[in-house]
Amino acid sequence: MGCLSTLLLLFSLAFASYSSAEISSQVGICYGQLGNNLPIPKNSVDLIKGLKAKRVKIYDTNPQILEALKGTDLQVSVMVPNELINNISTNQTLADQWVKNNVVPFYAHTMIRYLLVGNEILSSPPNTTWFNLVPAIRKIRFSVKKFGLGKIKVGTPLAIDMLESSFPPSNGTFRSDISEKVMKPLLHFLNRTKSFFFIDVYPYFAWAAQPTVINLDYALLDSKNITVSDPGSGLVYTNLLDQMIDAVYFAMKRVGYPDVRLFIAETGWPNAGGVDQIGANIHNAATYNRNVIKKFTAKPPFGTPAKPGVVVPTLLFALYNENQKPGPGTERHFGLLYPNGTNVYGIDLSGKTPESEYKALPRARNNEPYKGKIWCVVGRNANASELGGAMSYACGQGNRTCDEIRPGGKCYNPNSLVSHANYACSSYWSQFKSSGGTCYFNGLTIPTKKDPSYGSCKFPSVTL
Numbered sequence: 001m002g003c004l005s006t007l008l009l010l011f012s013l014a015f016a017s018y019s020s021a022e023i024s025s026q027v028g029i030c031y032g033q034l035g036n037n038l039p040i041p042k043n044s045v046d047l048i049k050g051l052k053a054k055r056v057k058i059y060d061t062n063p064q065i066l067e068a069l070k071g072t073d074l075q076v077s078v079m080v081p082n083e084l085i086n087n088i089s090t091n092q093t094l095a096d097q098w099v100k101n102n103v104v105p106f107y108a109h110t111m112i113r114y115l116l117v118g119n120e121i122l123s124s125p126p127n128t129t130w131f132n133l134v135p136a137i138r139k140i141r142f143s144v145k146k147f148g149l150g151k152i153k154v155g156t157p158l159a160i161d162m163l164e165s166s167f168p169p170s171n172g173t174f175r176s177d178i179s180e181k182v183m184k185p186l187l188h189f190l191n192r193t194k195s196f197f198f199i200d201v202y203p204y205f206a207w208a209a210q211p212t213v214i215n216l217d218y219a220l221l222d223s224k225n226i227t228v229s230d231p232g233s234g235l236v237y238t239n240l241l242d243q244m245i246d247a248v249y250f251a252m253k254r255v256g257y258p259d260v261r262l263f264i265a266e267t268g269w270p271n272a273g274g275v276d277q278i279g280a281n282i283h284n285a286a287t288y289n290r291n292v293i294k295k296f297t298a299k300p301p302f303g304t305p306a307k308p309g310v311v312v313p314t315l316l317f318a319l320y321n322e323n324q325k326p327g328p329g330t331e332r333h334f335g336l337l338y339p340n341g342t343n344v345y346g347i348d349l350s351g352k353t354p355e356s357e358y359k360a361l362p363r364a365r366n367n368e369p370y371k372g373k374i375w376c377v378v379g380r381n382a383n384a385s386e387l388g389g390a391m392s393y394a395c396g397q398g399n400r401t402c403d404e405i406r407p408g409g410k411c412y413n414p415n416s417l418v419s420h421a422n423y424a425c426s427s428y429w430s431q432f433k434s435s436g437g438t439c440y441f442n443g444l445t446i447p448t449k450k451d452p453s454y455g456s457c458k459f460p461s462v463t464l
Contacts, residue, residue: 028055170232172247297351376439430460
């Protein structure tokens with residue numbers, strides 16, 4: 001090959017690499033749908049464009065959403081539901097049928113680029129699905145190739161609890177119950193197919209579990225002079241997110257796959273939560289997400305201390321506050337937008353809006369842990385027709401949970417459904433919070449600092 005040809009080839013390869021980095025460095029959004037008050041897909045797609053996102057992930061293959069995305073320049077990630085994994089893992093015909101019905105009809109006009117098999121499968125209690133995950137991924141990949149969907153990468157998103165050790169980062173290690181039988185085959189597949197290792201990374205939860213150990217600014221990527229040194233690698237960290245990402249890199253290296261590309265499939269910070277949930281506020285959420293955008297849209301890319309200059313594609317969670325998500329209050333408050341389509345705070349996923357153009361953020365008021373008693377009561381907008389079921393569940397657990405609201409009990413009067421449900425849910429939470437019980441009850445209840453006790457009726461409480 002002549003010198004000129006060689007130079008042209010090198011130039012074209014460099015250009016291709018540069019172009020790929022350009023595309024990969026753009027931040028996207030996770031479009032969850034667990035709300036009964038969310039805009040229709042067409043309007044949601046317009047809102048996603050308004051946020052200047054370049055990627056969007058949905059947690060299914062909702063045809064209305066995929067149709068609304070038709071003709072846009074948004075790269076799309078779709079998902080095989082968890083409950084199909086076991087069957088698909090042993091049935092190529094079923095995999096083919098699923099891809100044919102759910103992906104093929106949209107591929108030509110909607111930029112489906114990522115097909116994720118399941119969601120955080122390894123965070124569930126031990127079950128056969130763990131070991132069927134990689135076989136299912138292989139079957140789906142075969143189907144993707146069969147139908148000529150060459151632009152789609154296949155993978156699965158895993159939460160950070162796949163690690164049994166993450167500090168210091170150089171000690172990053174996959175859990176022993178999945179390392180050999182799941183993680184090695186998964187990384188082998190991703191490496192062979194040049195796909196991404198999709199991970200969900202939330203510094204919020206790591207910080208909230210140890211707020212007196214981890215500095216808040218360090219967790220928010222907002223630290224000016226705080227560093228953490230890794231004695232094993234000698235690397236120096238300026239934020240918690242880099243620390244968590246590099247723990248995954250080191251875990252990958254430990255099992256022989258150091259070069260599989262990472263893709264952050266979810267990260268974010270809650271803009272509100274229960275009274276017992278520290279640091280969940282608009283100020284922190286805006287600070288974290290803006291800093292994430294700044295980090296991952298930087299040119300040239302920052303990378304991490306273990307992988308400097310490496311692009312890590314990233315999706316923020318989530319588009320909306322979703323009022324039907326189960327779990328603690330934070331779960332329903334990760335949105336960049338309220339369900340009416342207005343911004344929770346100013347944000348630009350392209351990273352081009354200067355900080356000075358955003359409105360001042362409200363002061364954070366819950367960055368210190370609340371100390372005192374809290375109760376679990378019926379929320380203002382709770383559906384009264386569902387309270388009976390919640391109360392039956394609460395009263396059916398534990399020991400004498402609802403004795404005081406039976407006839408003759410100190411809390412029987414006033415004999416109203418809401419009053420009795422308030423007592424039942426507080427009593428249940430008081431007994432079971434330490435073993436994982438929550439004040440949720442399918443979205444009907446909220447924690448409160450206001451004591452609902454009256455007269456001789458004393459409500460059980462949780463003490464923080």
